[in-house]
Amino acid sequence: MNFKAVIVTVSVRSITFKGNVKIYFKIIMMEDDDDVPSLSAETFAALQEFYAEQQKRQEIIDKLEGDNKLKENILFDENWQLSQFWYDEATVQALVKVIDASLADGGRVALISCPTLFVPVKRQIGERATVTLLEYDRRFEVHAPDFVFYDYNTPEKLPPDTLAAYDLVVADPPFLSEECITKTAETIKLMAKDKIIVCTGAIMKDKVQSLLGLDLCKFKPHHRNNLANEFSCYANFKLDDILS
Structure with a gap:
C-alpha cells in the first residue's frame, strides 16, 4: 500500500519558551486514492487555536495602525x-x-x-x-x-x-x-x-x-x-x- 504525506504547517502544540515559539508538525498519512485529506481531531483543534491567535494578533496590529499606534494606549494583560x-x-x-x-x-x-x-x-x-x-x-x-x-x-x-x-x-x-x-x-x-x-x-x-x-x-x-x-x-x- 502506498501512502502520501501531507504536512500541516501548524503546531499540534505551540509553546513559547523564552520568546521563541517551538513549532511541531503533524504528518497525516493517507492512501493514494484518497481525494480529500482529513485531519485528526487534535490537529484540527490546534489549527483552530492557531488561527484564533493569529486573528487576535492581527486585530491588535490593525488597531494600533488605525490609531497611528499612538492615539490609544493599548495594553496586553499582565503576565x-x-x-x-x-x-x-x-x-x-x-x-x-x-x-x-x-x-x-x-x-x-x-x-x-x-x-x-x-x-x-x-x-x-x-x-x-x-x-x-x-x-x-x-x-x-x-x-x-x-x-x-x-x-x-x-x-x-x-x-x-x-x-x-x-x-x-x-x-x-x-x-x-x-x-x-x-x-x-x-x-x-x-x-x-x-x-x-x-x-x-x-x-x-x-x-x-x-x-x-x-x-x-x-x-x-x-x-x-x-x-x-x-x-x-x-x-x-x-x-x-x-x-x-
Missing part, C-alpha cells in the same frame, strides 16, 4: 510569570512628564522592561525624539521597529546602534532580585550617555545606589494592581524638581 505589573495612570503621566522635560529635540530615550510607558511617551515626544522599547515579552513586538527583544540574563546582547546612544534610560527590572538588578544595571551602563531612571522595589535601594550611583527620589511609582512590595524611584538628576 505574572514574567513579573509584569502595569503602572497606574498617575505614575505613567508623571514619568511621561519627566521624560519629556529631560530630553532635548533629537534626543533618545530607552525604556527597559517598562512597556506601559511606550505608547504614552511615543505619543508625547515621538515627533521630536527617538523612543526605543527593550522588552522580553514579544507581544510588544507590534511596536517594531521601536521594539528590541531584551533578556536581562544576557545583558550585553544589544544591537550595536544602542550602545552609548541614549540621553535617558528608564528601567524597571522585572524581578526584585540581586541578579536581576545587577544584570539590568550592566545593560543600562552600556546604553546610557547621561540620565538614568530606575523604578524598582524599595528593598533594592542599596544595590541601585552601589551599582549605578542613583539617588532615591520622593516620587513613588504605583501600579494598577496594588503590590505588597513598596516601590521607589531612583535617578541621577533632580527628577523631583520636574514634578514639583
